[in-house]
Structures are given as C-alpha cells and as structure tokens.
Amino acid sequence: MSFPANPSNGQAAIVNKITYQYSSATNTWTKLTSLPTYLANLTANNSITIGNLTMNGNLTNITAAGNLYIGGTGVFGTALNYVPANAPVQVGFNINNYSQFSIQNANTGNNASTDIAAIANNGSDNDTYVDMGIIGSGYSQASYNLYNPNDGYLIVAGNTITQGGNLILNTYQANDIIFATGGTQKNNEVMRVTSANVVNIKSTNTSTSTTTGALIVAGGAGVAGNLNVGGNTVVTGTSTFSSYISAPNTFGFKNRIINGAMVIDQRNAGASVTIPATTVTYDVDRWAGYGTQASKFTLQQSSSAPAGFVNSIVATSSSSYSVGATDEFIIQQTIEGFNIADLGWGTANAQAVTLSFWVQSSLTGTFGGTVTGYSNALSYTFGYTISSANTWTKIIITIPGPTTTTWNTTNGGGMVVRFSLGAGSSQSTASGSWTSGFYFSVPSAISVVGTNGATFYITGVQLEKGSTATSFDYRPYGTELALCQRYCFKYTVASNYGPYFMAHGIGTTTGRGLLKFPQTMRSNPALTFPAASSFQWSFGNVFSSIALAEQGFDQSSIDFTTTGLAANGGYMVTSANNTTSYILASAEL
Amino acid sequence: MYKLYIPHGQTEPQVVMRADGDATTFIPFDPANTDYQAFKANLAKGVELQDADGNVLTTEQVATFLQGLA
Numbered sequence: 001m002s003f004p005a006n007p008s009n010g011q012a013a014i015v016n017k018i019t020y021q022y023s024s025a026t027n028t029w030t031k032l033t034s035l036p037t038y039l040a041n042l043t044a045n046n047s048i049t050i051g052n053l054t055m056n057g058n059l060t061n062i063t064a065a066g067n068l069y070i071g072g073t074g075v076f077g078t079a080l081n082y083v084p085a086n087a088p089v090q091v092g093f094n095i096n097n098y099s100q101f102s103i104q105n106a107n108t109g110n111n112a113s114t115d116i117a118a119i120a121n122n123g124s125d126n127d128t129y130v131d132m133g134i135i136g137s138g139y140s141q142a143s144y145n146l147y148n149p150n151d152g153y154l155i156v157a158g159n160t161i162t163q164g165g166n167l168i169l170n171t172y173q174a175n176d177i178i179f180a181t182g183g184t185q186k187n188n189e190v191m192r193v194t195s196a197n198v199v200n201i202k203s204t205n206t207s208t209s210t211t212t213g214a215l216i217v218a219g220g221a222g223v224a225g226n227l228n229v230g231g232n233t234v235v236t237g238t239s240t241f242s243s244y245i246s247a248p249n250t251f252g253f254k255n256r257i258i259n260g261a262m263v264i265d266q267r268n269a270g271a272s273v274t275i276p277a278t279t280v281t282y283d284v285d286r287w288a289g290y291g292t293q294a295s296k297f298t299l300q301q302s303s304s305a306p307a308g309f310v311n312s313i314v315a316t317s318s319s320s321y322s323v324g325a326t327d328e329f330i331i332q333q334t335i336e337g338f339n340i341a342d343l344g345w346g347t348a349n350a351q352a353v354t355l356s357f358w359v360q361s362s363l364t365g366t367f368g369g370t371v372t373g374y375s376n377a378l379s380y381t382f383g384y385t386i387s388s389a390n391t392w393t394k395i396i397i398t399i400p401g402p403t404t405t406t407w408n409t410t411n412g413g414g415m416v417v418r419f420s421l422g423a424g425s426s427q428s429t430a431s432g433s434w435t436s437g438f439y440f441s442v443p444s445a446i447s448v449v450g451t452n453g454a455t456f457y458i459t460g461v462q463l464e465k466g467s468t469a470t471s472f473d474y475r476p477y478g479t480e481l482a483l484c485q486r487y488c489f490k491y492t493v494a495s496n497y498g499p500y501f502m503a504h505g506i507g508t509t510t511g512r513g514l515l516k517f518p519q520t521m522r523s524n525p526a527l528t529f530p531a532a533s534s535f536q537w538s539f540g541n542v543f544s545s546i547a548l549a550e551q552g553f554d555q556s557s558i559d560f561t562t563t564g565l566a567a568n569g570g571y572m573v574t575s576a577n578n579t580t581s582y583i584l585a586s587a588e589l
Numbered sequence: 590m591y592k593l594y595i596p597h598g599q600t601e602p603q604v605v606m607r608a609d610g611d612a613t614t615f616i617p618f619d620p621a622n623t624d625y626q627a628f629k630a631n632l633a634k635g636v637e638l639q640d641a642d643g644n645v646l647t648t649e650q651v652a653t654f655l656q657g658l659a
C-alpha cells in the first residue's frame with residue numbers, strides 16, 4: 001500500500017498499520033503517535049483511505065446519519081450501477097463469479113449456528129425477527145431437534161402481541177416461486193407456484209398407498225372445487241356423496257353382461273346340455289352354445305368357481321374333433337341393443353369397453369374369443385393365455401370402440417360376446433383391431449373340442465364401458481333373475497297340482513287363460529309346453545291340447561281343450577298330478 | 590317341421606308350432622323374435638310347413654306365405 005496521490009494538507013493515511021499525516025508545507029508524511037481529532041470523529045464530509053484494516057475492537061462513531069460503504073459507492077470503491085436509498089450499509093461487488101457477503105461462525109459447539117437476522121423495531125433475540133442461517137456442524141439440542149447439523153433455515157419469529165409473524169415468499173412481479181431438490185437442472189424442480197396462482201407439483205411419483213406418490217397428505221384434504229383424477233382412485237374408508245354421482249362404469253348396470261356369474265339356470269336347473277349343429281342352444285340363462293358340428297361339446301352349470309363366485313359354466317368336449325377351416329364352436333351371449341346404446345359405437349364418439357372374466361381349462365395355451373356386431377359383420381378378436389391347467393385365471397381385455405358401421409341400439413341384438421372352444425382357420429383372424437367379417441377366434445388358438453374330455457370353465461364375465469376393469473358387479477339375485485326374465489321365463493310348479501294361470505271356459509271343451517309375465521319381455525316370446533296332458537283345470541280334467549293364442553310383451557292368452565268345462569265358467573289351470581310340467585316363454589337373442 | 594296354428598275364434602294363423610322333442614313351441618309372428626326369424630330362414634331353406642289342418646304346403650304356397658309375413 002502506498003500513500004494516496006495528491007493529498008491535501010493534514011490528510012491522514014494508514015500505511016502498514018502506521019498512521020501518517022500529510023503536510024503540504026513540507027510535502028511530507030509524518031508518523032503520528034495518536035489519531036488526529038477528525039479521524040476519531042469522522043463525519044459525512046470526511047474521508048479516509050485505509051489499505052488493510054485489521055480491528056480487534058469495535059468500529060464506532062459511525063452515527064445514525066452516516067453510511068458505511070464497502071466495495072461500492074463512496075470512498076472505499078468505485079460507483080455501482082445502482083445506489084440504493086435508505087441503505088446505511090452498502091456492499092458492492094464487480095466480480096464475474098459468485099459474489100458473496102460471507103459470515104461464518106467458526107465455533108464447533110453444540111449450540112453454534114451462523115445467522116443473518118433482521119430484527120423488527122420491537123424485536124429482540126427471541127421475538128419478532130426473521131433469521132436466515134445454517135446450523136453448525138456440532139449442533140445438538142434436544143429441544144430443537146427439528147434441526148440437524150448443517151441444516152439451513154429461514155425462520156420468522158412472530159410477536160405475541162401484534163400477532164404478526166407470517167413468512168411471506170413473494171415474487172412481487174408476475175413470476176413463479178420454484179422449489180427444487182437435488183440439483184440445479186430443470187429436472188430438479190419438484191414444485192412451482194406460478195404467477196397464475198397454480199401450484200404445480202412436478203413429481204411423477206406413482207401412488208400405490210396413502211404414503212406414496214407425488215403428494216402425501218397425512219391428514220385430510222378439503223377441495224372446494226372440482227377434483228379430476230386421471231388415474232385410479234382407491235378409497236379404503238367410507239365414501240359419502242351429498243350430490244349426484246356420474247360414473248360411466250361404476251354405478252347402475254355397469255356390467256352389460258347378464259348372469260355373468262352363471263348363477264341362474266331357469267331352463268336346465270344344472271342339467272347338462274348337448275349342443276346340436278347350427279342351432280343357438282341356451283344353457284344357463286343368457287348363455288348359449290353354438291357349433292357347426294353336432295354333439296362336439298356339452299354345456300352345464302358348475303359349482304366350480306374362483307373365490308368370490310359360486311358358479312361357472314363348463315364346456316366339456318365330447319370327442320377329439322379336428323376342426324375344419326369353417327368350423328366354429330363357441331359359448332356366447334348376445335347383448336340387447338338397448339344395453340349398448342350409450343357406447344356410441346359406429347360414431348366418432350365410440351367408447352372403449354373392457355371385458356373381464358375368470359377362466360379355467362384342462363388345457364393350456366392361447367385361447368381366443370371375439371366381440372362382434374349382431375346385425376353387422378364387424379369383429380374384434382382377442383387372444384388370452386391360460387398358463388396353468390385347472391387353475392382359475394382372470395383375463396382382462398380392453399376393446400376400442402368401433403367408429404364404423406351401424407350398431408343396433410333397440411330391442412334387437414346389439415353385440416355378441418363369444419368365447420371360442422375351437423375355430424377353423426377361415427373363422428380366425430389376428431387380434432387387436434376391428435375387422436370386417438365374422439371371426440370367432442385368433443389363429444392357432446387352443447381347440448377345446450379337439451381333446452376328448454377337455455374342459456373349459458368360465459365365470460365372472462363383465463363387459464363395462466371404459467378402459468379399466470373394475471370389480472365384478474355382483475347384483476342381487478332378484479335383480480339378476482329379473483334381468484334374465486326379460487329374455488326367458490320358465491313357469492314351474494312345486495306341487496302336483498301347482499297353479500299356472502286363471503282361465504275361463506269358451507265352451508264345454510275349449511277354454512282360454514291369461515298368462516302374465518313377471519317382466520316385460522324383449523319381444524313377443526315363443527311359448528313352449530310339454531305334453532298337454534301335463535295340465536288340467538283345477539279339480540277337473542286333463543287337457544288334450546294347449547297352445548299359444550295371442551301374444552304380447554307382457555302376457556299371453558292360452559288356448560286349451562279338455563272336457564267338463566262350462567261356458568264362461570272360471571277355472572284355475574294347474575299341473576296334472578306332476579311337478580315336471582312347465583311353460584317356457586322365450587324372447588332370447 | 591312347422592305347423593300353423595289358428596287360435597280359437599279366429600280364421601287365420603297367428604302363431605306357428607314347432608315340435609321340440611316331447612314339447613311344442615308356439616312362435617308368434619313377431620319379427621323381433623329370434624325363433625320367428627329362424628322359422629322364416631328355415632322355410633327359405635325348404636323346411637316343411639303344414640297348415641293348421643296338417644296339410645303340407647307346397648313350395649309355391651310357402652313362398653306365398655312368406656311374402657305375407659312381416
């Protein structure tokens with residue numbers, strides 16, 4: 001350090017820790033043994049140049065009216081670009097690197113930290129201040145165990161009287177507040193509060209429980225507005241809804257398959273049915289078998305079922321038939337058009353559906369199935385794998401909504417869901433897309449009818465709107481039965497003279513009765529009667545004929561011939577000393 | 590084999606009968622009924638149809654009958 005150039009008379013300088021004073025008369029610097037009076041009482045108008053200043057005591061006598069400049073405007077440095085007002089202490093830098101105003105508490109004790117504190121006018125060391133600091137390496141205080149050694153912090157200590165003490169993070173202008181962890185790259189950003197009042201949590205962590213995911217809330221969460229969830233929602237507690245619920249595949253007939261659990265078997269009561277050639281033949285309600293060759297398999301309700309189910313339907317191969325190119329053997333259910341109308345199939349707004357089911361087979365490999373139109377030739381085949389023989393396996397197939405062709409949305413057939421038991425090469429096509437034509441399986445799929453005695457069980461069949469399979473819609477038995485009875489109703493009796501319907505005599509040998517259906521049926525049903533001698537009028541004579549006279553969706557009139565009637569007499573028609581008689585009304589698809 | 594049935598008090602057949610083993614199925618003339626659809630398809634294939642008295646209809650009579658159905 002050298003003496004300042006062009007000094008004024010009496011100017012002092014400290015060089016190499018020694019104080020000198022300049023005399024213009026002699027143009028010399030004289031060593032002083034004590035500070036000059038003006039140096040000890042510097043005012044705003046005085047200046048002093050200090051080379052290296054080392055202090056062991058206090059720097060005093062910078063009064064409230066004075067400023068301390070370090071590195072910036074004033075006697076200590078060059079002018080900065082901006083000189084703040086109302087800043088008694090100003091520190092300026094001009095360094096092309098990180099510039100620091102550094103403080104460090106070198107103490108390694110268990111209570112040491114390094115802090116910059118701003119204290120309000122009414123504040124103190126433990127009240128009404130904001131403190132930014134870092135914990136020392138030796139820190140250990142049981143009463144402050146939130147803090148670990150070398151933690152950084154920003155603390156506001158509030159005031160119990162003014163109730164102040166909020167911590168305000170404010171960008172003031174329209175800018176964001178960004179939170180990042182683990183680095184300084186964009187991908188280290190975890191949360192951003194935007195100037196548009198959006199809190200954006202950037203983490204993509206998946207939630208699989210209440211303690212995982214991008215946002216974990218230990219307590220409750222209140223949401224005043226809408227809540228949109230793109231993924232799945234799992235609720236372990238009770239859900240209470242105080243307004244309307246709109247959910248496409250959760251509430252109210254979400255399963256478009258009827259009797260998907262194979263519980264109801266009005267026609268056969270558990271008996272085995274051999275499937276004839278080219279005739280749709282029903283087994284359990286709503287489920288039919290079909291084959292291009294006669295007697296290649298049977299269908300029967302089974303009590304074998306996966307957990308949560310009681311029944312299934314089992315197809316048993318009756319021979320070792322090698323399927324021809326045009327052969328098909330299937331289990332199927334046709335869904336009424338009314339029940340798929342909301343899917344929008346055949347339009348640009350066609351909705352996807354998800355088919356789920358449980359299967360078990362004595363065979364393993366790739367099995368096939370299909371969803372087709374009932375009145376249009378459009379097919380979506382699917383393949384699925386049974387890896388372990390005689391083991392229940394759940395299969396889920398998501399099917400995009402077809403945007404072409406016309407799909408019936410009235411009381412005719414809408415779509416057909418089929419599970420193949422064997423299909424020839426011309427009846428099979430690759431899975432995964434809608435294809436023109438009727439196809440029933442995928443190429444090279446397992447042929448159940450190809451192995452004598454092979455079994456194929458299926459239950460829990462659900463077809464629902466959307467791309468997600470939900471739990472099986474296990475409807476009340478009465479509800480499921482009523483749904484089945486729109487397509488089939490079988491009147492039976494439990495006693496030898498059980499009642500069927502009321503009738504009147506037309507003449508002495510002819511009568512007519514009214515048979516009321518428990519459900520409005522899909523169409524005017526066909527009626528099937530066993531031998532006429534199975535019926536009689538109550539306490540009277542057996543019938544020689546019984547026939548459908550006129551038909552409606554809700555009731556039938558039935559003609560019969562017998563003896564001993566009186567014209568216009570009233571009669572009850574009963575079984576004729578048997579419990580095997582029945583009347584079957586069928587409006588199946 | 591199908592047989593037409595004329596209910597009491599009427600002159601024209603309203604339903605058709607189909608023998609199903611020991612049982613008999615009576616099929617209404619409803620285009621939405623699949624048994625009726627199968628009946629028409631089977632007639633077109635040449636399956637026998639009898640009138641209410643048991644007389645077998647000729648091919649021409651069946652064709653005429655089919656034209657009159659819905």
